[in-house]
Amino acid sequence: DFVEIRGNTRTNLKVLDAAMTLTELNEAGPACSADDIRRLEETLAAAEGILVLSGNVGPGVPEDIYRRLTETAQRRGLQVILDADGGLFREGIQAGPDVIKPNRFELSQYFGMPEETLDTDTMISLARQLMEAGTRLVVISMGEDGSLFVTADRALVLPALKIPFQSAVGAGDAMVAGLACSLEQGLDLEQTAVLAVALSAGACMTEGTQPADAVAVEDLKVRVTWEEA
Known part of the structure; x- marks a missing residue:
């Protein structure tokens, strides 16, 4: 159920060299007017299910948009997942979305700490600070180092x-x-x-943005291990 605006959908280029180093060339996308944002908010105000607020926003969209949309969703009883960085993350977490998924760099950026200083215990502590507004689960992705799933009383590595x-x-x-x-x-x-880990690993096994098929995901699920931190 799209809210159409003027302009073309942005194009993002992902360039991989022989060493599999990724370079991203991401366009800013078309500008959004106040009327565009109002129509989006009206559409979501009547929505049901789970709201995922993910990625960047176009020119003209205020940094508090994810916070406002989270508050709207919560009034309707929707569950919210936030996956953003910078000001969008800083504003969005104030509304206490149900799940937050920062990566290690975004976590270090928010707390103003060098990424290399974030060991497991530190990240768990920081994740629980992010729960003060009501968030129930913080998932920290760490690339080749795996991921952390943190609740108020448990943490899985x-x-x-x-x-x-x-x-x-x-x-x-x-x-x-x-x-x-x-x-x-x-x-x-x-x-x-x-x-979540199986789906993410499956995406890494395919070229471009192609998702893994269901059989591959089921095979990956049986290989996932964890330990309590």
Whole structure:
């Protein structure tokens, strides 16, 4: 159910060299007017299900947009997942979305700490600080170092799976998709972590933005391990 605006959808170029180093050339996208934003808010005000607020926003969109949309969703009883950085993240977490998925760099950026100083215990502590507004789960993705799934009273450390790597493009989005499926199905913390990690690893096994197929994801799920921190 799209809210159409003037201008063309932006194009993002992802360039991989022989060493599999990724360079991203992301366009800013078309400008959004106040009327565009109002129509979006009206559309979401009547929505049901799970709201995922993910990625950047176009020119003309205020940094508090994810906070406002989270508040609107919460009034309707929707669950919200936030996956953003910078000002969008800083504003969005104030509304206490149900799930937040920063990567390690975004976490270090928000707290003003060098990324290399963020060991497991530190990241768990910082994640729980992010829960003060009501967030129930913080998932920290760490690339080749795996991921952390942190609640108020538990923390799971999941190593990255060894896979035939093709591209990390879309890996974070695939993990968010797994988190949304988990909320919808009411999965517990372990089940949530297994599904999200398997989907993310599956995305890394395909070229470009192609998602992994269901058979590959099921095979990956049985390989996911975790330990309590």
